[in-house]
Amino acid sequence: MQITLHHAHEARSMRVLWLLEEFGADYTLRVYDFFNKSLRSEDYLTIHPAGRVPSVEVDGRVMLESGAIAEYLAEQLPAAGLHRGPDHPERMEYLELLHYAETIGQHLANLTQGHIVLYEDWMRSPTQIGLETKRLAKVLTRLEAQLRDGRAYLLTSGFSAADCAVGYGVWLAPRFVSLEKLPHVAAYRDRLMARPALQKALPPEGAKRIYTKDFYEVPDV
């Protein structure tokens, strides 16, 4: 497979980058600056009509949506073992997690918008930021419950593409909510961080990042 990934450091495209590293696949990486309108260039808009990342070109075909890309690559490259097919007992859990990743991802995107993209206080809604923070904590609580039985990864059958999809959110979440009351999620995050493939998907030294603070406090209403 010939793969080109369009990526911005620390954006959802990190899911795909991480997954490609887990595969040990060959790929071409194109990095965009999240803040400077390069995602809105004519050239990029012919690839992604909404100017978002990720997008991938796989053997000349363009594909959007991190969850779809993860699911597709994992099923087309079954030898990598990151896929759970229709006959697998954890098939439904696997599919659910691939989508749940974006239920988490939408809260993170809203918080990124509220704290970072909207750079002036008057642009934001502190009420909305507060609500989104609570909703993020709530969707993580469900992962805590799932991990409580001591499993190392989200499926009992071991690491899968769903860990890359959801794991991106788990990697990012502590910038917005404390994991203190979610010890299993915190330990899971440490396990993910220890994976060389995740380390390779992080921005290189000196690269421009989206997230520059360790923790973003909810502003006072």
Place this chain on the structure above:
Amino acid sequence: MSATLHSIAGSRSFRVLWLLHELGEPVEVVPYQIMDGSLQQEGFKAISPARRVPALEIDGRVLIESGATVQYLCETRKGHDLMPPVHADERADWLQWLHYAETLGGGIQNLNMQHLFLPKPEMRSLTVMGIETKRLAIALKGVEKALSDGRDYLLPTGFSAADVMMGFTLTSARRYVRFEGFPHLTAYQARLEARPAYSAAQVAEGPQQFYTQDFYELPEG
């Protein structure tokens, strides 16, 4: 035993309800409302850990995440053409649209929050409302573009579950974005609504109760 769908009329649960009607599967609908506390009932958490809909009880299990539920139903029910097989040419597109529908769904959810659910106008952010309206319009434009080669459905091969995922999304999006500039999308929506299973599912879900206007203008500011 027939299936039970926990549903809010006019929400993402319509995707699952419509698909069940396309498949001819009997289903009983348990209705909830967004603001009346019904999602907070004792017992609902055991069904849907984040207290969200849809949640579908079927085959002795509970499914959450509309996209995952739709794929599960396509995989476990036979005798339909709603999902291209793994090695079909349309597989990547099918997966992409399944997830893309949720990018639209997230945008609508953000606009619902600002226009309908923040109890006081001063809790809103006009900037967020403006940005989210624009992002929704751009994301819809991506669908318009895909349809502009004259195809009837998202896949050139015909109607599929990816169209079912779009279901409620277009109806809701039209309350925030005018479709005048989207002739293909308008015709596509009419084509979807003309399907007998679509109308039957609408009857089964009952009237939606949270939108009180056909169109929500951006507030002045």
